[in-house]
């Protein structure tokens with residue numbers, strides 16, 4: 476089968492489209508013909524092998540998993556003997572840790588849910604990696620309640636476009652922070668207020684929020700805290716940072732400061748699970764959440780998709796179609 480493979484760490488040029496063996500299907504596995512696989516900043520980090528502190532997990536000298544891509548949507552080809560929930564022909568979406576930029580992936584059945592009926596396969600392939608952290612940040616970490624004032628920084632990006640919609644579905648009054656070119660987009664997905672960060676600094680506006688989801692972390696922690704209500708929660712969700720330790724320095728600082736304030740300052744540590752995949756499917760089918768697709772690329776241009784997302788200016792999701 477065809478796949479996008481990386482033998483060494485580096486820039487998107489190290490990616491090559493090549494033939495690899497079909498994966499073996501275990502008893503609890505589902506073989507999926509991939510139709511769409513979104514890429515996200517995390518794929519770009521593994522491509523480059525940064526931060527170095529993550530190399531024991533990524534692979535010390537070269538990536539442990541050669542095929543990039545995490546999100547997926549497609550059709551079930553075959554199932555293992557212990558799989559009851561899916562059968563050949565089912566349309567599914569979910570995630571894989573073995574690389575989705577390929578014609579086929581083999582995943583445990585718990586990594587999948589039926590594709591939401593009302594969206595395209597490209598949209599379905601763009602959900603898990605970005606919508607699930609948005610859900611976990613707002614529902615679980617910040618415990619957003621109806622009437623809460625919620626600020627989403629990086630509201631126009633892969634995570635942010637889901638976060639704005641999920642915060643609205645939780646009944647919050649939502650403010651999105653984005654650049655001028657994305658103001659209309661962020662308003663169109665339901666934000667009650669939009670702050671254009673090229674014109675206004677949200678940390679100096681005098682307004683305060685019960686919850687802030689910061690997907691960018693361009694502002695110092697001390698400044699962001701000025702915009703957080705006493706007793707409010709700041710969720711740090713940028714994977715960007717130094718080449719050596721990534722965001723760990725900021726996370727440590729937030730942990731220490733949290734000990735001396737009523738505000739909760741915490742990083743978001745992601746764990747995908749099937750139960751929340753179903754929650755997302757229902758939010759999508761109810762019309763509360765619609766994935767925003769920025770661009771699509773054929774599999775042969777996956778390196779361009781990675782370069783685009785790695786630059787940090789996506790408007791919603793970049794999706795590779797297979």
Ligand SMILES: NC(=O)c1ccc[n+]([C@@H]2O[C@H](COP(=O)([O-])OP(=O)(O)OC[C@H]3O[C@@H](n4cnc5c(N)ncnc54)[C@H](OP(=O)(O)O)[C@@H]3O)[C@@H](O)[C@H]2O)c1
Nearest residue numbers: 629631632633634654690693712713714715745787788789
């Ligand atoms: N915890 C997890 O498991 C998890 C999962 C997925 C992603 N993440 C992390 O979450 C972060 C965001 O991911 P993403 O997929 O949303 O990234 P993305 O798609 O690259 O989006 C970034 C967005 O931020 C906007 N932006 C840039 N500078 C900004 C600023 N100063 N203020 C406000 N907005 C700004 C960009 O728009 P303009 O260029 O127009 O400004 C862009 O739309 C990444 O660092 C990623 O590593 C974490």
